[in-house]
Amino acid sequence: MTSTPPFARGRRLALFTSAGIAALAVSTPAFAQDADDTIVDEQAAAAPEADNAIVVTGSRIRRPNRDTLEPSIVVNADQIEERGLTNVGEVLNEQPAFGPPASSAVGGQSGSFGSGQSFINFFGLGSQRTLTLVNSRRYVSSNTASIFGPVAAGSQVDLNTIPTLMVDRLETIAVGGAPIYGADAIAGTVNIILKDRFEGVRFDAQMGIAEEGDAQEYRLGAMVGTSFADGRGNVVAAVEYNNTEGLLYTDRERTAQGLFYAAPNDPNSPFDNVVISDRRIPILSEFGAPTTADIVPGFGFDITDGSGNTLVFDANGNLTPLDFGERYGVVNSAGGNGFSLLPVSNLLSPVERYLGALTATYDVTDSITAFLEGQYANSKGTELRSQPVYNTWLFDDAGTPDGNLIVPLSNPFLSDEARATIGAQLPAGQDFFYLGRANTDLIAGEGSSEVEVYRVVAGLRGDFYLGSRNLNWEVSGLYGRSRTEGRSRELVQQNFENALAGCPAGADSSPIATISDICAPFNPFGNQNTQAVADYVTTIANPTATNEQYDFIATIGGDLFNIWSGPVGFSIGYEHRDESADFDPGAFFFGQPDPADPDAPRTQFGRSIPIDPVSGSYNTDEVFGELQIPLVSPTMDVPFVNLLEAKGAIRYVDNSLTGGDITWTAGGRWKPVEDFAIRGNFTRSIRAPAITELFNPNSAIFTTADDPCDARFINAGPNPAQRAANCAADGLPANFTSNIVDFTTRGSLSGNTELENETADSWTIGAVFTPTFAPGLTLSVDWVDIALEGAIQSVDAEGTLEACYDANDFPNSACDRIDRDGAGQVEFIRTGYLNVASYDYQGVIADLRWTEATPFLGADSRISLRGSYQYIDKLEQQVGTGDLSTFRGSPGYSKHQATVGVTYENNGFGAFTQIQYIGENVVDPDAAPTSYQFFERDEIVYMDAGISFRTENDFTFRFIVENLFDRSAPYPAPTGGGLTTYFDGIMGRYFKVAATFGF
Template sequence: MMNASNVGNAVMKRRRTKRMALMGSVAIFLGSSGALAQTDPAAAPPAATASDPAQAEAPATPVAASEDDKTIIVTGSRIRRTAADLDQPAEVLGSAEIAQRGYTDLGRALQELPAFGVPANSQIGSQGSYNAGASFANLYNLGSQRTLSLVNGQRFVSSASSSIFGAVAGSPVDLNSIPTTLIDRVETLSVGGAPIYGSDAIAGTVNIILKKNYQGLHLDAQTGIAQKGDAAEQQVSLLAGRNFAEDRGNVTLSVQYNHQDGLPTSARYYTGGNKPFFGTALAGSDNVYSLYQGGLHYNEFTNTGMPLFADSYPTLSGKPYAGITNAAGQTLYFNNSGQLAVFNPGQTTGSQLYGAGGDGFAIGDYENLITRSDRVQATLLAHYDFSDHIRLSAEGWYGHTSASNISAQPFYNTALFANAGETNGNLILSTANPYLSAADRATIVSNLVANGQDPSTFYLARANTDLATGAFTTTTDLYRVVGDLAGDFTIGSHNFNWDVSGTYGRVRSTSRSREVVTQNYYNALNAVTDASGNIVCATGYANATIPTFSSTCAPLNVFGVNQASQAALDYISADARSTQLNQQYDIIASLGGDIVRLPAGAVKFSLGYEHRYESVNFDPGAFAYGEENGDGTRTQYGNSIPIDPVRGSYHTNEGFGELSIPLVAPAMHVPLIYNLSLQGSARYVDNSIVNRGFWAYSGGGVYAPTRDISFRGNYTRSFRSPAITEAYAPTGSVFNTANDPCDARYLTAGPNPTRRQANCAAAGLPSNFNSNIVDYTAQGTTGGNPNLQNEVANSWTAGGVLTPRWLPGLTVSADYIKIDIKNEIATLGAEDLLNACYDSDDYPNNSFCSTFTRDASGQVTSFTGGNYNLAVEKFRAVQATVDYRFPLTRLGLPESAGALGLGANWLHTAKHYYRIGSGDQTYTVGTTQEPTDNVTANLNYYNGGLNFLWQTQYYGPTKITVNAPQTTYEYPNVKQYFMFNTSIGYTLNDRFRVRLVVDNVLDKTVPFPYAVSATRYYSAIIGRYFHLNFGIDF
C-alpha cells in the first residue's frame, strides 16, 4: 500500500538517486533481520532497470533509504520513520535470492527461512479435497491461518476452499498467485502487524513488495529436472517497464508461465509403497511400534480383488480367515490378469490388518508427491504523479492456474468400512459371473459349500485403483484491481501525508474429478452371458439419476487390475465438479504526519479507517451434494457422504492509530544513549461475525547505547477472527479412525500416562482393551460453529542488533519471541475428543466426554466434532541472523579478487505446544515437522559478472514423537541432518545471464529411520535436481 509523503521531494530526487540506491542495494547480503526496506513507491527511487546486472546477481537486502531521504515506510507501520526505529524482528528475502536458488514458487522459497514451517498445503504432498496446488505461508508453525500475507502492504484475496473438507482453515493467501519475477523482496515481520493491518497476524506478517518502477525489458527462461529424469518444470517470463511524462509516471508489466510435472509417491522409494515403516510391534516387544522393511501392505484387500466366502476379512494377522483358499489352505487372490493365485501376506507384524511386503495393498503407492500444475499470470502496475504532492497508483491482476492432484487413495470395497452390499462394503458377486474362469469358479464354490454358505454368491474385497484414481484437478481464475490516491501537504512547519485506497479481489475455482456412481457400478457388476454368448449387463437395471459419461450399461470386470473396458468405466463414472467463489472488498483511508518537534525529532502519528467485506460461496456440485430423498435427507451417489454448500459473508469496520516518539537522537550527544525511541499502535475492529468489538494494540521501543549496538522490544495483543467456513459450515458426516487413548497400545502414552490410565479404568475399560476405531473408521459429524469468538494472542519480543564499526559489513541480530494464544479455534475429530476426555483432570465431568459414545463392549460408535474456541497454544523461540559481506581487498588481495558474503539464519524453538480444553499439553517441537534447531547458511562469492552460492541447510536432532515414551518406537530418534545446494551464475555484457542451480548437491537421502515429513525433506526424497536459467535484458 502506498502511504505517500513528501511526494514532491521524491519526484525531484528520482533521477539523481537512481544509480546510488541501486548500487547500495547490493551492499548488504540477504537475510538481515535489521532494517526493512521501504514500501512507499512515492518515496522510492526506481527499483531496478534491465541494464543493472548487479540487481540480478547479488542477493540483497535493499538499503533502508538513500542519503536524501532517510525516513521510509516499513512493514508493520504506516508512519514514515528510519528503519533503525523498528522495534520487532524482521527478515528479508530478496528477489536475487529467489532467482539464485531457482525457485518458481514463493512458498518453497520462504521455507528456506527457518522461521517458516511446513505449510498446511503446498504443491508437495497430498492435497486437500479442493485447492490442488495452492501454497500457504506458515510462520513459526502456528498454522497458515495465523500468518497474514500482504502484497505491497495491501490484503490479497484468499483462494482457500470453504468446504469442511478443504485443505486449510481460515483465509490464507495462495503464494502461487504472485509471479516470482515481479517480486522485489519479501519482508517478514514477527508477531506484530495486527494493530496496523488487522486480523490474522498472530505469528506475523509477510509483506510481498513488487518491482513497481521497473525500466527496460527482461526475458527469462528456466527449466529443471531431477537426476532421475522426472519432476520436470519449465518457466518463461517477461518483465517490461517504462517511465513516462518526464519520469512522473511508470508502467510495469509482468507476464509469467510456469509448468510443473506431477509425481506420485510411487516414484520414490522413501514415499512409495515398499518403503520402511513403523508398524504395530509383535507381542512381547518392548516397543509399541517396530521398524519393518518391505512396505506397509494391507492384507484385507488388493487392487486386484480378494474373494471371500463370508462378509468379513480374507486374512487376520496374515493367516486365512474368511478368504477363499486352495486345497493346501492358502489364501487366494486374483492376480493382475484376473486369475486366482496364492496370496503372500508378507512378514507378520503386530497388526491383524497389514503385513510388511507381500501381495497386500501397497497403500504408499497411491498418494501425491508433486502436484502437476500450469500457471499463467499477468500483472500490470502503474503510477502517475499529478503534481509534486499527489500520486495515483493502480494494479491489475489476472491469474489462471490448473493444478492436478495426480494420485490419491481410491475408493474401497472392504468389511473395514461397511457391511457387504453397502457403498464401501465387500462386493456381493454371483459365482456365475462370466468373467470367472471355470477353474476359479469351481474353487470358490467349493469353499462356499465347505463353509456352509450359499454357493450362488461370494464376496470380493478390493481397492479400486483402476476405477477411480482419486485424482482431481482444480482450475482457478483470479482477478484483482487496486487503486490508490496518495499525497502530502504542509501546514506551517508540520508535514502531513494522506492515502485513500480501494481493493477488489475475486477468485473462482472449479475442482473436477471422475467419480464412481454406486448404482451404475452395481448394475455393471451384474454381468451375464446372453443368448449369443456375449457378456452383457443383466436386464432390468435402472440407471442412477445423475448423468454418467455413458448411459448405456456395459459389464464390468473387477477380477485383476485394468481389466475393465472403457465402455464400462464410462458407464459407472460421473463428472464431479465443485465451484468456489471468494470475493474481497477493502477500502482504507489514512492521515499521518508530525504533531510536535522534540529535541530528538518530530513526534509522528497515523490515523485511519478501514472497511473490509469478504464473501465465500462453495457449491459442491450435483454429485457431491447427493440425491434429494424428499424428506430433507440426501443419499450419496458415490462413496463420499453428501457435502453441503457453504455460503456466507462478513464485514468489518476498523479504526487504527499509531504514534512514534523519538526521545534521544545521535545529534544530542547524550552519554550512553545514542538513540532512544518509543512506538505505540492500536486498532479497534467491529466484525459482523463476532458479536463484540476487539482492541488490538502494540507498544515497544528501541534503545541504542552506541551506534554499534541497539536493543529492541515489543508487546503486541493480536487476534484472528473466525473464518466463514469455521463459523457457518453446515453439519455433515465424517468417518474417522483414531488412536483411542484407552486402547492397550496407547494407554501408556499421552502427556500424562498415569492420569490416562486412571480415567480409562474409571470408564470400565480393561488394560488390554483393543479399540476398533484404531483400525476401522467410526461415523461422526462435524460442522461450523456460529458462536465462535476471536482467537487472542499476547506476544512479546526482545532482542538486539550489532553493527560494529570495527568490522564494516557485519550485522548480527538476535531476538526472543514469545507467543501465547488463547481461545484458539480448533477443528476437533474423534482422536482429539477422546484425548481431551481421558487426558483431563476432571473426568468424567469434562465436556468433551459427552461428544462421543461407546457401546457395551467399549467400542466407539459415534462422535460429534467441529470447531471450538477451546485450545491454547504457546510458542517460545530464539531467532538470530548473521550477515557479513566484505571485499577480499581487506585480506590484501587485489580488487579483481572479488568479494565474499555470508548470511546465516537460525531458529531455536525452545517450546511449542497446544492444549485442547483442560487436557495436557501436546508438544509439536522436536519432531521432523518442527526441528528444535533449524539453520540456513549461504556463502556467496562475487566477482564482476560471476556469482557463486554454496548453501547449507541444517535440521537438528529430532524424534518420531515427543508425546510418548522413548520406548514407543523401536528407533525413536532421527539424527541431525545437513543438506547442501549450490548455484553458479554469470552475466555477460550487462545483458545476458546464465545460471545453473543444483539442489541436494551430494544427493543425500532421507535420514534413518525414514519416518520424516515429505515437505521438509522434499529435496532428500526427490534427489539431486538441476535448474538451468537464461535471462536477457533489452
C-alpha cells in the same frame, strides 16, 4: 481422530484406518496444520538518502532507515533470482523460522479440494495465523471454505498466485503486525513488495531437471516497464508461465522402499514400533480376494489351493497364491504381493501456472500520486494418482456400497477353473462367494484444482503541509476474487451395481450423469475391464469455491509535533473490509435429497458422505493509530544513550459477527552506542474466526476415537481418578470395551457462530549489532515468545469425549453431544468448532548479513554472507483438557535449524553456495525412545551452488545445482512435516539452467 473425507471411501474398521491406509510411509505427528520470522536484512535494499523517508513492514510511519522493533527479514529479488526459485513459498520455506508448509506440491493427496496449493506456516503455529500482504495490503484468500479444504479454515493466501519475476523483495516481521494490519497476524506478517519502477524489457527462461531425468520444471517470463508524461508516470507489467512435472512415491528410491512403522512380531523387541519395508496390505487386492464368508483373507475362510495357500485373482482373472510376506498384525505386512499404496501416492504434484501483474504510478501534481495494481493468476495443481474406492469387510458388511462384493458362482466372467476351485470350498447350499477389491481400474486417476485469482487496487497518496509540519496521506480501495474449481473422477454406486449385475434389462441408472450412459458389464476379476465400463460407473465431480474481498483504507501521518529529541511521528487511519466465501460441492458430492422430505438426510451418489455447501460473509470497521517517540537522539550526546525511542500502536476492530476487539503493541529501541541496539515489544494479536468455522452446516461424518471409558484408556488423562469416577457415574464398567476405538461411528460436524476471536500475547527482545568498523555487517539476535489462548479448534470425537469425562463438572454440555446405546456404545457424536486450544512458542532467531569489497579477489569484486538461524525452545499445543503435545524437536521442527549462503560477484561473474542445516530430531517428542525403532533422526546439511555470467549486452546465464552432494534423507524418511523438510534428500541432485536478456 478426524472425520472421514470424501476421498476416504468407507466407514468400517479403524483397524484399517488407524493402521494407516492413508499413511504412505513412516508416520510422524503433524502440528498446527493444518515462525518467528527470521530477522532483518538491513542491507537488502540500498540505504535511502537522508531526505527520503521510507515505510517498512510493521509500521505506517515514514522513517529514514529500515530499523524495526520486531525481528524481521528482507529477501530481495537478486537473492530469489540467484537461487532460481519460482515460487514465493519456496523462498520463505528456506527460512528456518517457517515450519513445514501447511500445503504444498510435495506429498499432496488433496485431489479436487486444493491440489498443489502453497500455504506457508510461520513459526509452526498454523497457516491461518500468518497474515500475507501484497504491497502492505491484504490479498484475497484461495483457501476452500469447507471442512474438506486443503488446510485449516482461514484466509490463507496461495503463494502460487504471485509471479516471482515481479517481486522486488519479501519483508517479514514476527508478531507485531496485528495493530498495523489487523487480524490474523498472530505468528507474523509476510509483505510481498512488487516492482513499481522499471524501464526496459526483460525476458526470462529457466529449466530444471532431476539427475534421475524427471521432475522437469519450466519457466518463461517477460517484464516490460516504461515511464511516460516526462517521467511523471511509470508502468510495469509482467507475465509468467510455470510448469512443474510430478512424481509418485515409486519414482524415488527412499519413498519406493515403502517404509512404515508397525508393532513388532518379536515379543522381546525393545521397541513398541519397528520399521518395516515394502509395506503391503495383504488383506486387500486390486484384482479381487475371494472368501467363503464375509471377512478378509487370513481368518480361515480363504479360497485355497491344494497346498493350503490362500488364493487371489491376478490381473488376467486367474487364481494365484497370495504371498502374505512377513505379517505385522492383521493389516500390514513386509513384502509379499499384497496391495501397495505406493503406486497411488503422490510425491510431487504437477502444477501449471499462468501469472500476470501490473503496477502503475502517475504524479497528478507535485504532491499527489495516483497508483494502480492488478494481478491475475491461473494455477492448476493435479494429483497424478489417487486412492481407489474399496470393497472390503474392513469398511462395512457385504452387499453395502463399501463392503465385500457378493458374487454368484454363475458370474460369466469367472473362468471355469476358478469356478470349480471356489465352488468346491463353499458351504453346502451356498452358490455365491465374497470378493474384496481395491478398484484401481475404475478410479485411481487424476484429481485437480484450478485456482483463478483477480485483484485490483487503486488509490491516491500525497503530501501536504499543515503549518510547518509535513503530513502524508493515502486512500486506496481493492477488490479481490478467487475461484477454485476442482475436478475428479468419482464412482457412481447405482451404475456400479448395475454393471456388476451384468446390466440387467430395465435397470435404472443413477440420476447423476456419468461419463457414458451406456451400461457395460463389470468384470470384478483381474484388470480386464474396458474404458466403457469405467465411463459408465464414474462421473466427473466439480466442487467450486469462491472468495471475495473488498478493502478500503485511508491513512494520514507525519510529524505530530517536535520535542527535545526530535519530531514525534504518527499515523492514524480507518479501514473497512468485506469478506465472503462460498463453497459449492457440486451435484455429485451434494447427494440426492429426498423429494418427500427435503430436510431428511440426503443419499450419496457414490461412496462419500454427502457434502454440504458453505456460504457466509462478514465485514469489519477498523480504526488504528501509531506513535513513534524519540526520547534521546544521537545529537544530544547523552552518555550510554546514543538513541532511545518508544513506539506504540493500537487498532480497534469491529467485526460484524464477533463484535469489537482491540489489538495493540508497545515497544522501544535503545542504542547505548552507535554500533549496538537493544529492541523489544509486547503485542496483543487477534485472529478472527474463518467463514468455515462460523458457517459450516451440520455435516455428517464417520469417525473413530479413543473413548476415555474404554479399559485401555480409563487410567489415562490429566486426572485418571476423575475420569474413572465419571465413567462409573455414567454406568460404564471398568472393563468396558468401546467400539468407537476400533470401528468408525456416525457423527456430525458443524460450524459455530458464537466463536470469539483468538487472542495471543507475544513479546520479543533482541539486539542488533551494526559495527561502524565494518559498515557492511549486521547481526541481530531476538527472543520470541507467543502465547495463544482460545485458539479455534475443530473438537473431534475424542476431544468431545475427553471434555465430558475428564471434567470436574460431570455431566456437562460436552456430554450432551454424545449418544450412547443401552450397552454404553457410542452411536452418534456431535463435533464442531470451539475456542478451546492453546499454543506456545518460544525461541531464538538470529540473522547475519555482511557484504564486503574484496579487491584482492578482483578489482570490482565483493563477497556477501547471509545466515539465518532458529532455536526452538518450546512449541506446544493443548486442546481443552487433553494432553499437552510437544512438537519441539520433531521432524520439521528441529531445535536447531539454519540457512547460510555466500555470494561472490566480480564484473558480471557470480558464484554462490548455500547450505541448509537441519538439526537432529525424534519421531515423537512426547514418546519414550523405546516407542519407535530409529527414534532419532541425525542432523543433516544440504548444499546448493551456482554460477552466473553477465555479458555486456545484458545477457545473463545461470547454472544451479541443488543438493550438490546428493545427500539422502535421514533413515527412515518420514511423512508429514518430515517429507517436506527432507524433500531435497528425497528428490536427489537437481539441475537448473536459466537465461535472462534485457534491454
